[in-house]
Amino acid sequence: MKSLTATDVPQKGTEKKRSSVWKRALQQRYLYLMSLPFVIWVIVFAYVPVWGWITAFQNYKPKNSFLDQKWVGLDNFVELFGDERFYLVLRNTLAMSSMGLIVGFTIPVIFALLLNEMKGQFFKRSIQTISYLPHFVSWVVVAGLVSKMLSTDGGAVNQLLMSLHLIEEPVQFMAKGSWFWGIVTLSDLWKELGWNSIIFLAAMAGIDPELYEASTVDGAGRFRKMWHITLPGIRTTFMVLFILSIGHLVSIGFEKQMLLGNPLVTDYSEVLDLYALKYGIQMSRYSYGTAIGIFNSVVSILLVLIANGIYKRVTKESII
Amino acid sequence: MQGIQRSSDKIFDIFIYVIMAIVGIVTLYPFLNVLAISLNDSVDTVRGGITIFPREFTWKNYETIFGFEGLVTGFKNSVIRTVVGTLFGVIAASMLAYTLSRPDFQGRRWMSFLFAMTMYFSGGLIPGFLLIKNLGLIGSFYVYIIPALLSVWNVFVVRSYIDGLPYALQESAKIDGANDWTIFWRIILPLCQPVLATIALFIAVGHWNAWFDTYLYNARVPENTTLQYELMKVLQSTQSGNNYRDPNAQQAIAAVSPESIKMAITIVVTVPILLVYPFLQKYFVKGMTLGAVKS
Numbered sequence: 001m002k003s004l005t006a007t008d009v010p011q012k013g014t015e016k017k018r019s020s021v022w023k024r025a026l027q028q029r030y031l032y033l034m035s036l037p038f039v040i041w042v043i044v045f046a047y048v049p050v051w052g053w054i055t056a057f058q059n060y061k062p063k064n065s066f067l068d069q070k071w072v073g074l075d076n077f078v079e080l081f082g083d084e085r086f087y088l089v090l091r092n093t094l095a096m097s098s099m100g101l102i103v104g105f106t107i108p109v110i111f112a113l114l115l116n117e118m119k120g121q122f123f124k125r126s127i128q129t130i131s132y133l134p135h136f137v138s139w140v141v142v143a144g145l146v147s148k149m150l151s152t153d154g155g156a157v158n159q160l161l162m163s164l165h166l167i168e169e170p171v172q173f174m175a176k177g178s179w180f181w182g183i184v185t186l187s188d189l190w191k192e193l194g195w196n197s198i199i200f201l202a203a204m205a206g207i208d209p210e211l212y213e214a215s216t217v218d219g220a221g222r223f224r225k226m227w228h229i230t231l232p233g234i235r236t237t238f239m240v241l242f243i244l245s246i247g248h249l250v251s252i253g254f255e256k257q258m259l260l261g262n263p264l265v266t267d268y269s270e271v272l273d274l275y276a277l278k279y280g281i282q283m284s285r286y287s288y289g290t291a292i293g294i295f296n297s298v299v300s301i302l303l304v305l306i307a308n309g310i311y312k313r314v315t316k317e318s319i320i
Numbered sequence: 321m322q323g324i325q326r327s328s329d330k331i332f333d334i335f336i337y338v339i340m341a342i343v344g345i346v347t348l349y350p351f352l353n354v355l356a357i358s359l360n361d362s363v364d365t366v367r368g369g370i371t372i373f374p375r376e377f378t379w380k381n382y383e384t385i386f387g388f389e390g391l392v393t394g395f396k397n398s399v400i401r402t403v404v405g406t407l408f409g410v411i412a413a414s415m416l417a418y419t420l421s422r423p424d425f426q427g428r429r430w431m432s433f434l435f436a437m438t439m440y441f442s443g444g445l446i447p448g449f450l451l452i453k454n455l456g457l458i459g460s461f462y463v464y465i466i467p468a469l470l471s472v473w474n475v476f477v478v479r480s481y482i483d484g485l486p487y488a489l490q491e492s493a494k495i496d497g498a499n500d501w502t503i504f505w506r507i508i509l510p511l512c513q514p515v516l517a518t519i520a521l522f523i524a525v526g527h528w529n530a531w532f533d534t535y536l537y538n539a540r541v542p543e544n545t546t547l548q549y550e551l552m553k554v555l556q557s558t559q560s561g562n563n564y565r566d567p568n569a570q571q572a573i574a575a576v577s578p579e580s581i582k583m584a585i586t587i588v589v590t591v592p593i594l595l596v597y598p599f600l601q602k603y604f605v606k607g608m609t610l611g612a613v614k615s
Contacts, residue, residue, distance in 0.1 A: 021426070028425060030500035035419040035431060038412060038470060042435055045467055049443020049451050062453070111343070114336050127340045129601060130347050136593050138529030140552045144586050145350040147555070154368040156353060190346070222329060255532065259552065273445060280446040281536070293444025301441070 056290040076291040086275070090250075092181075093271040097252040099185040101245055108193055109238065112200035113226060131194025139191075143259035146187045147174055174260075177268035184256050184269075199241065200234050207233040243311055247304035251296050272296055351590070354583045358382070362580035381584040384576045390542065390550050391585065398547040401464040402527040409523040410516055412470050417478035418504045423487075435472050452537060461544050463537045464527070474519040481515040482508060517603040521596075528593065551585050554578075 025032070056076055058069040080086055111131075118124040134142065149156045152170040161167045173179050211229050220228070254273035261269030270278075272292060280289015352372040357365055361376035369375075385391055419425055420432050443451075448467075457463040485508070493503050509516075531548035538544040 025426060028500065030504075031419045031422060031425050032427065034415045034501070034504065035427060038416045039427075039431060039434065041469060042438060042472075044455075045451070046438040046443070049447035050441065052443055052447030052450055055447065055450070060450075062450075114339060117332075118336055118340070119333065123337070123340070127344055129598065130344050132601070133594070133597065134347060136525050136529075136597055137590055138531065138548050140529075140531050140548050140555065141586055141590055144551070144555045144582060145354060148354060148583075149350055154370070156349065193343070194347075222332065259555075276445050281449055286446055286450060289446035290444065293446055296444060297441055 053290060053294055055287050056294050058287055060287040060290075062284075062286070072287070076288050077295075079288065080291050080295065085270075088267065089270050089272055089275045092257075092268055093250055093252060096181050096184050096257070096271065097249045099181055100188055100252065101242075101249070103185050103189050104192065104196060105238070105242060105245070107189055108196035109200055109234070111193055112197040112204060112234075113230060115197065115201060116204045116230065117222070117226070128194065132198070133194070134191045135195035137191070139255040139259050142187060142191055143256070146183065146190075146260060150174055150183070174262065175264045177265040180261070180265045180268040184260060187260065188256060199237060203234040203237040204230055239311060239315075243304065243307040246307040247300050249303055250299045354586050357580065358583040358587045360580070362577040365580055366577065381576055381580045382588075385581055385584050385588065388550075390545055390553075391547070391588075393543060394545045394547040394550040395588070397461070397464075397544060398528060401461075401530075401546065402524050405465050405468065405527040406520055406524045408465060408469060409471070409474075410520050413474045413519055414478050414509060414512060414516060415504065416470065417475045417482060418508050420475070421479045421482040422500075435475060439472050449536065458537045459541045459544070463533060464530070464546075468526070468530075468533075471519075471523070474522065477519060478512065478515055481512060485511055514603060517600065521600045521603060524596075525593065547589055551589050554582055554585055 055069070057071060057073060059072050059075075060069055115124060115128065118127075150158070150173040152158060152172055155170070155173075157173070158167070158170040162170070173183060207229065211233075212225055215225055215229060250272060252271065252273075254271055254277065257269045257271050257274060273296075276289045276292040276296075279285045280292070349372070353370070356370050356372050356374045358381055359377055359379075360370055360374040361378045362381060364376045416435075420428055420435075422428060442448075452458060452463060452467065457466065489507055489511075490503050493507055498506070529548060531546065531552050534544070534546045534549035535552070538546075539549075
């Protein structure tokens with residue numbers, strides 16, 4: 001109110017400025033028409049759900065109106081942290097995400113390094129084309145392929161291991177909980193190996209060729225160049241991506257686990273999102289499910305900040 | 321010394337080729353194996369031992385699955401959502417990207433902030449579900465199009481591409497009397513073709529591969545099913561021992577084994593992607609690095 005009266009006082013300068021703001025807005029009406037619908041969209045589909053977090057502090061019943069909900073304070077969180085299953089699920093989530101993080105970074109870097117050293121252009125390009133392919137195939141299909149390859153009747157992996165005499169009879173890979181984390185990690189690697197290497201290859205292509213020439217003159221061999229030039233050349237890219245992935249440690253999604261899992265391995269396959277899905281939607285306990293989601297988001301943000309803090313300490317640079 | 325260097329280099333080269341050949345085989349074999357089984361007589365398949373060539377060639381597995389009502393509807397819906405979703409998605413992303421790239425636009429700063437923020441948090445599964453429920457989108461086809469209309473990532477990829485275009489083009493068009501919409505539609509959009517091809521590929525693949533929205537919102541509405549969801553149902557049901565429950569399926573499955581059915585559907589779901597993929601490869605590699613460098 002106060003600011004309104006303040007601007008109401010006739011002052012030539014501000015009046016002119018204000019009317020010119022509106023005039024410019026009118027001039028830019030097409031720009032507003034082209035962007036405002038999406039502003040509404042983003043508020044509805046990205047911001048309103050965050051506002052929905054308050055349901056975690058209520059006993060939300062869909063049939064009641066928004067104001068009619070019963071407030072329960074932190075009860076949902078108390079119940080969550082008191083549930084034994086929650087810790088099991090958290091263990092599964094962290095195990096699979098850290099395995100994915102380690103394998104999903106080191107192997108694509110090595111793959112990119114080897115591709116970078118390849119001389120035959122045709123073979124190199126063919127391998128690239130082939131290795132990007134699984135990225136575009138859905139997890140539904142990948143889960144189908146994986147269970148086919150690992151099946152006990154005629155699965156390629158069992159057949160191969162048998163013909164090498166490493167095993168006597170087919171292993172039931174999909175039925176053993178202890179195999180599950182490894183299967184998820186390797187399926188993910190199979191799907192994303194080529195794709196994740198693109199960015200490293202691009203970083204390697206950006207390294208100044210003079211560095212290599214100079215080191216050749218100094219008598220450095222191939223491996224020394226890889227170690228002292230190529231790898232340091234992709235360090236920044238690597239660190240940025242790595243820190244961003246650390247933020248996703250607890251929010252790894254659930255697609256793989258849901259599609260590859262089966263009732264025999266739930267103790268190893270259930271991750272936070274699946275747990276939220278089970279309670280939140282299948283059992284209609286919306287408030288409890290939301291509380292899990294909040295835990296997820298808060299931990300993610302903390303993890304990114306910690307990772308960035310460490311990175312800043314070490315390199316005096318920040319990525320966020 | 322020189323000799324040793326050379327031979328160790330040679331060995332390393334051979335090592336690389338061997339590793340790459342293994343990667344190639346491991347990547348392609350599952351697809352070829354499934355293709356071979358899908359084209360093989362299902363009774364013969366039970367004998368096992370099919371690798372990458374069918375032993376008794378037949379189209380019967382495919383003929384059977386195209387008799388499944390759910391699959392045919394799913395295929396239709398998947399095609400529609402991919403085409404419509406991609407069209408709207410590309411137009412929406414480029415329109416917004418253009419306004420955000422205009423240095424003189426009043427809303428540029430706060431809007432950029434509003435959209436950029438959404439990349440760092442999300443409401444989560446349950447609040448998202450409740451929103452869709454309250455909007456009355458459950459059980460409708462719109463649930464495939466509207467909530468997934470924009471990807472902020474794509475918007476910023478297109479924006480950085482527009483930023484790279486010479487601004488003088490827009491200025492001279494303005495002097496010639498073009499309004500902002502005309503500039504966008506006639507000048508910016510045609511120039512953005514490469515980056516639009518990239519994001520179109522990503523959006524289309526996302527739509528084609530989506531199954532979870534069907535599972536969550538349209539599981540009880542058979543006329544809104546999608547191909548991926550149907551495949552998911554087939555795979556999950558045979559995994560846990562039940563047969564796929566399609567009204568026409570029971571009888572068909574008696575003639576053709578569930579195994580062959582699964583493989584044939586997998587191929588039907590995968591082939592459209594394999595068909596467009598080689599043509600678009602040059603675009604997505606470019607788009608991927610563009611987006612990454614800018615962010």
